[in-house]
Amino acid sequence: MANTEDKVVAKQENATTWKDSFYNPRTGEFMGRTASSWALILLFYLVFYAFLAGMFALTMWVMLMTLDDNVPKYQDRVPFPGLAIQPNSLDIIYNKSEPLKYAPYVQKLESFLLSYNDTEQEKNEECTRGEYFLQDDAEDMEKKACRFKRDFLSLCSGLSDTNFGYSEGKPCILLKLNRIIGLKPRGEPYITCAVKKDEPIQMQYFPREGSIDKMYFPYYGKKAHETYVQPLVAVKLLLTKEDYNKELAIECKVEGSDLRNNDERDKFLGRVTFRIKVEA
Ligand SMILES: *[C@@H]1O[C@H](CO)[C@@H](O)[C@H](O)[C@H]1NC(C)=O
Ligand SMILES: *[C@@H]1O[C@H](CO)[C@@H](O)[C@H](O)[C@H]1NC(C)=O
Secondary structure, three states: OHHHHHHHHHHHHHHHHHHHHHEEOOOOEEOOEOHHHHHHHHHHHHHHHHHHHHHHHHHHHHHHHHOOOOOOOOOOOOOOOEEEEEOOOOEEEEEOOOHHHHHHHHHHHHHHHHHHOHHHHOOOEOOOOOOOOOOOOOOOOOOOOEOOOHHHHHHHOOOOOOOOOOOOOOOEEEEEEOOOEOOOOOEEEEEEEEEEOOOOOEEEEEOHHHEOOHHHOOEOOOOOOOOOOOOEEEEEEEOOHHHOOOOEEEEEEEEEEOOOOOOOOOOOEOEEEEEEEEEO
């Protein structure tokens, strides 16, 4: 019998110690600590985190002070640009006898070329061909841009032929390298296109040989180089009767320079493949 009594007492003791560990009315301890002890701990953490937040804000501020709005600070090497096309569709399909089918492509080209029209480009500089247009000395000045007029694109300018060749079944595609700040391609970059798999087709390039002049480099960034326009290359696909109603895969690449065009993981790096089908 004594055994069970012992147990009851033990149980009661257990219960009180458990309760005491939460709040002990005798010592006034709450979860093992007095109110002043808790207050000290809270104060300690408050000061500690305030200090951390302050450190963070300070380093952030110092970092931001050293950043230039126009130039990415940590760029160990300038990345290579991707190649993009206009009309910006990788599947171009239309019937050359149905204006409604090709009108969207013509409109895209037309609106894309607005920034290249004479009134805009008259404001830009006539630069020296074959040389980088360096403006590093003028640190905080607005950078000037080199002129690229849409009539450089001749038959693909939309000026002489307002349908960009779409109605005659010899459509124009515009190509441009994406903007990369500070990029200075070495060599003589040009763009060349070829049909994949099928028989080759005749193509015509504007400007001549699809060349991209060095004077359009480097680019100094959106803020500093507001009027900058990318140099364009137009390729006119001289399709013939045999090429109609067939889906052609065409690959364009930038060649002749150190710009990469064969990255296995990035199929838009310096190259682009699109499909075109002209129905007749
Ligand atoms: C150039 O585009 C503007 C609109 O942005 C237009 O008003 C002007 O007529 C165009 N100039 C030429 C020569 O096409
Ligand atoms: C293209 O359009 C013409 C005229 O509407 C039509 O006769 C022809 O069958 C069309 N071609 C194809 C492949 O749909």
